[in-house]
Amino acid sequence: MLDLVWLIPALPLAGFVFLLVAGRRLGEPLAGWVATLACGGAFVASCIVFAGLVAEDHQHREHVVTLFEWLPAGGFSVDIGLLADPLSITMALFVTGIGTLIHLYSIGYMHGDPGFSRFFTYLNLFVFSMLMLVLGDNLLVTFLGWEGVGACSYFLVSFWFSKDANASAGKKAFITNRIGDWGFMVAMFLTFAAMGTLTYAGDDGILARAGELAPATATGIALLLFVGACGKSAQLPLFVWLPDAMAGPTPVSALIHAATMVTSGVYVMTRVNPIVAEAFTWAPDVIAWVGVATALFAATIALAQNDIKKVLAYSTVSQLGYMFLAVGTGAYVAAIFHMVTHAFFKALLFLGSGSVIHGMHDEQDMRRMGALRKAMPITAATFIVGWLAIAGVPPFAGFWSKDEILLYAYDASPALWALGLLTALLTAFYMARQVFLVFFGEPRWNQPITDLESASPDDAADAHSHIEPHESPWQMTVPLVVLAGLAIVGGGLNLPFTGDLHFLGRWLEPVLMGNEAHIDVATGTKVALAVIAIVAAVGGIVLAAAVYLKHRIKPIEPDVMAKGWYYDSSIAAFMDGPGRAGFQATADFDRTVVDGAVNGVAGLVRGGGRGMRVLQSGYVRSYALGIGIGVVALLAYFLTRVTL
Amino acid sequence: MILAAAEVTPAWYLVLGSLIFTIGAVGLLIRRNPLVMFMCVELMLNAVTLSFVTFSRMLDDVHGQTVVVFVLVVAAAEVVIGLGIIVALLRRNPTATADDLTVLKG
Numbered sequence: 001m002l003d004l005v006w007l008i009p010a011l012p013l014a015g016f017v018f019l020l021v022a023g024r025r026l027g028e029p030l031a032g033w034v035a036t037l038a039c040g041g042a043f044v045a046s047c048i049v050f051a052g053l054v055a056e057d058h059q060h061r062e063h064v065v066t067l068f069e070w071l072p073a074g075g076f077s078v079d080i081g082l083l084a085d086p087l088s089i090t091m092a093l094f095v096t097g098i099g100t101l102i103h104l105y106s107i108g109y110m111h112g113d114p115g116f117s118r119f120f121t122y123l124n125l126f127v128f129s130m131l132m133l134v135l136g137d138n139l140l141v142t143f144l145g146w147e148g149v150g151a152c153s154y155f156l157v158s159f160w161f162s163k164d165a166n167a168s169a170g171k172k173a174f175i176t177n178r179i180g181d182w183g184f185m186v187a188m189f190l191t192f193a194a195m196g197t198l199t200y201a202g203d204d205g206i207l208a209r210a211g212e213l214a215p216a217t218a219t220g221i222a223l224l225l226f227v228g229a230c231g232k233s234a235q236l237p238l239f240v241w242l243p244d245a246m247a248g249p250t251p252v253s254a255l256i257h258a259a260t261m262v263t264s265g266v267y268v269m270t271r272v273n274p275i276v277a278e279a280f281t282w283a284p285d286v287i288a289w290v291g292v293a294t295a296l297f298a299a300t301i302a303l304a305q306n307d308i309k310k311v312l313a314y315s316t317v318s319q320l321g322y323m324f325l326a327v328g329t330g331a332y333v334a335a336i337f338h339m340v341t342h343a344f345f346k347a348l349l350f351l352g353s354g355s356v357i358h359g360m361h362d363e364q365d366m367r368r369m370g371a372l373r374k375a376m377p378i379t380a381a382t383f384i385v386g387w388l389a390i391a392g393v394p395p396f397a398g399f400w401s402k403d404e405i406l407l408y409a410y411d412a413s414p415a416l417w418a419l420g421l422l423t424a425l426l427t428a429f430y431m432a433r434q435v436f437l438v439f440f441g442e443p444r445w446n447q448p449i450t451d452l453e454s455a456s457p458d459d460a461a462d463a464h465s466h467i468e469p470h471e472s473p474w475q476m477t478v479p480l481v482v483l484a485g486l487a488i489v490g491g492g493l494n495l496p497f498t499g500d501l502h503f504l505g506r507w508l509e510p511v512l513m514g515n516e517a518h519i520d521v522a523t524g525t526k527v528a529l530a531v532i533a534i535v536a537a538v539g540g541i542v543l544a545a546a547v548y549l550k551h552r553i554k555p556i557e558p559d560v561m562a563k564g565w566y567y568d569s570s571i572a573a574f575m576d577g578p579g580r581a582g583f584q585a586t587a588d589f590d591r592t593v594v595d596g597a598v599n600g601v602a603g604l605v606r607g608g609g610r611g612m613r614v615l616q617s618g619y620v621r622s623y624a625l626g627i628g629i630g631v632v633a634l635l636a637y638f639l640t641r642v643t644l
Numbered sequence: 645m646i647l648a649a650a651e652v653t654p655a656w657y658l659v660l661g662s663l664i665f666t667i668g669a670v671g672l673l674i675r676r677n678p679l680v681m682f683m684c685v686e687l688m689l690n691a692v693t694l695s696f697v698t699f700s701r702m703l704d705d706v707h708g709q710t711v712v713v714f715v716l717v718v719a720a721a722e723v724v725i726g727l728g729i730i731v732a733l734l735r736r737n738p739t740a741t742a743d744d745l746t747v748l749k750g
Contacts, residue, residue: 618746620681624672 001052002063005084007045008092009135011038012128016121023117032107035120039103039127043096050089059510061086064137064201071140076192083137083201087336087511090504091134091267094340095260098347099127101479102259105351106251108475109358119159119249126152130260134267139188139198139206142268146184146232149261150177156256157248169247176241180231184268187224190217191275200271207513210274218278225272226287229265235324236294239317240568246309250354253309258316258350259343266323266339270332270511277515288328288412292419295321297565299426303433304561307364308353311434314564315390316346318423322405325420330517331408333494333505338401340504341490345389345398348483352383355472355480356438360445363467366434371443375469378477380439382484387435389487391428392537397490399537403530404496410529411519417529421536428540436548445469496526657698665691676741678730685726689719 015038023031053061066081103123110119129148136142151174158170191206192198194217199205210218229235234242245257256262269276269287276284295318302314319342326335357364359376373380389396392403402424410417445467471477495501509516521529546552563569615626668687675681693712700708733740 618743618748620742620745621673621676624669628669628673 001048001055002084003065004045004052005049005063005065005082005135006067008042008049008096009082009128009131011041011045012124012131014038015124016128019117019121019124023121026117028111028116029107031117031120032103032110035124036100036103036107038124039096040100042127042131043093043100046089046092046096049084050093053084053086053089058506061510062201066137075196078138078140078198080141081137081199082135084135085201085511086507086509087267087270088134090336090340090508092131094343095127095130095134098259098343098483099123099130099255101482102251102255102347102351105254105354105476105479106249108473109251109354110249111473113249115159119156122152122155122159123252123255126156126256126261130264133264137200139191139200142271143184143188146228146264146268147181149256149264150174150181150232153177153245153256153261156252157245159248159252163247166247169241169244173241173245176238177231180228180238180265183224183227183231187221187228190221190224194221207272207274210272210278213275213278215278215280218275219280219283222269222272222276222279222283223286225268225275226265226290229269229324230290231265233262233265233320233324234294234317235265235290235321236297239294239298240571242317243310243313243564243568246307246313250309250350250357253313254347254350254354257313258346262316262320263323263339263343266320266327266335269324269327270335273332273511273515274513276327284328284330286328288325288409288416291321291324291326291328292409292416292423293321294318295325295423296419296426297321299423299430300561301564302430303426304557304559305430306366306562308356308366308369308434308438309350309364311366311430312346312349312353315349315427315431318427319346319390322402322420322423325409325416326405329405329408329412329416330515331405332512332516333502333508334401334404334408336508337494337504338398338405340493341389341397341401341487344483344490345386345396345487348382348386348480348487349390351476351480351483352379352386355379355476356383356469358472358476359469361467363445366437368444368447369438370441370445371439372469373439376471378471378480382477382480383439384435385484385487387431389490391431391541392424392533393428393541394534395488395491397487399533400491400495403533404494406533407521407526407529408517408519410525411517411521421533424533425536425540428537429544432541432544433548436544440549654698654702657694661691661694661698663691664688664694676743678733678740678742678745681742682726682730686719686723689715 015035018038019026019031019035023034026034053063056063063084064081065084066079068080069077070080071078103120106119106123110116113119126149129145129152131145133142133145133149136145154170154174157173158167161167161170188198194213195206195209197204197206200207202208213221231238242257242262246253248257276287298314298317298321302311302318305311305314319338323335323338323342326332326338355376356369356372356379359372359379360369363369385396389398392399394400406417406420406424409420492503494504505516543553547555560566665688668684668689668691671684671687672681675684693715696708696712696715700706700712733745737744
């Protein structure tokens, strides 16, 4: 059964190729069903491989299928190989599972779009790339998938490319990711230089031999990979692209920019955990602190956003920060656990917001929503489940995974825990704000936003047109219901009560090679931490209710937070001012010095040739004379040398 | 007798060779008729051949004569090509000189 692992990426690839050739002819909705089927097939294949892995002995759940030799270059050789082990199959399961739901949802969401089949072509290509990323058995195949998902992200963010903002959001995502990719590539070079191979598994693989690495080399590799992860997973300082990436269609935001692609940084860091373990002890601390800083920073920005998707985007950045906090504190299981539960509830929230946007006729401003729970009961109910899950209210999935991360953070450093807890409170607050603004309160669908300084004449004109929200079609609500179910029970993957209930922990154990942090916290403390987390979550919700539902407290939404601490605009200003001057100087340097040197050499040769051409008169006599003079000169030279 | 007194030594051959070589070189430089220039080249070649044979005998080394055989073969081949070019040139213009070949320069 394990040999079937090649089917997992092959099916979406087949779907992609088929849609590329015949997608336009299939049209709507057939193209969407083909894509959904391809992704669903990959999910079934993942389930089969999963069953095969479960049947294996606990410590031998590792199976490599080498498809062909990709790059033979002397002693260096890279295979296209797939690695089926607990980590990669966990990833494959939720990528294909959630992917299938989002494909199905997209059939409803993209209804009537002229680019319908193009959308599903990209979506299948994305699923294929993502699966290559997680299933690849060496760093280079992972990088292939890494770049593939980056390209798909670019295609899909700027899917409606005729609008300038969408096109530049795509470019921003792509270019910001290049910085991360640089880190990934240099990490690969370093790994190869140090170990001579890029393969993960086996006795010759980089994971088994990580112990050979000098601490400095391991630190370099780990931190450079973390740079890559920062780019892909939108951590400080490279998170700026993710909020802008919301310009893409909402299913894309759910699939790529919330559930799967942005978690690939966490996946890679978990994959190379033996290398991280060999690094200096401060290297994981860097990861943890960057993670918690991102979590807090993004949460504060999310407090003051008015765009329904922007809130979720910053929330995603924040939750990814949690995952890196977990990676940095050695809580790899918690990181993967949170990744999976986050995939459930964040995909749910994004799809729910898409349903709202769909029902509100492309209105994204939360100030013009309100009381939508009556118009969209299914969307509202599922969105509320997602909200309770992300806010960390038990027994929803988010509570268990977040609590585990906070537990490990507490063991590593109380400061990390305190910041994480504060973020949890803020998360509960801004998500509650979103739910109250969208689904509760007074209907404000047709009210003009008078106090909105950014209201353009277009918006004002829009406001007078009558909007009647409606519930979305079944293709959209079915995924919502399924994901809501998963967001409720997802915590069951890894319950903390007894060792027996640590399913995910035991499942991932062989992959982590004993590098999972061992915490030594008394049960009483654990319970106390959990209670504090619950209090924080409920406190955040109550506070939000007081502000946005009862209007007892005036909302505090400082401009500085709404503008994202001016982080993005500072970068833009810097790049436009000194940055542009720098680039201009570089370009000038290139044009004058580098090009000058090249052109100068060419000019010198040409001028020399022109000068020498005079000598070639065509008169045989003058050639003969030249030869004669030469002979005489040579003779004279040698003869005088002999006599002297 | 003068002839008896003047015994032929290898130096004579060398002097003769250098004389022929000089005649050939000067002819090559001052004449314009391609055929004559060609003959001058042949003169120079044969002057060198003569020196080879002389040295071969002086040093009692057969290698010099071996070289001569090679030179003869190469010269024969060269004559074929050279004469071919000259005949082609003179056919186009019977009064052509070597300087007219400057039209061939790039």
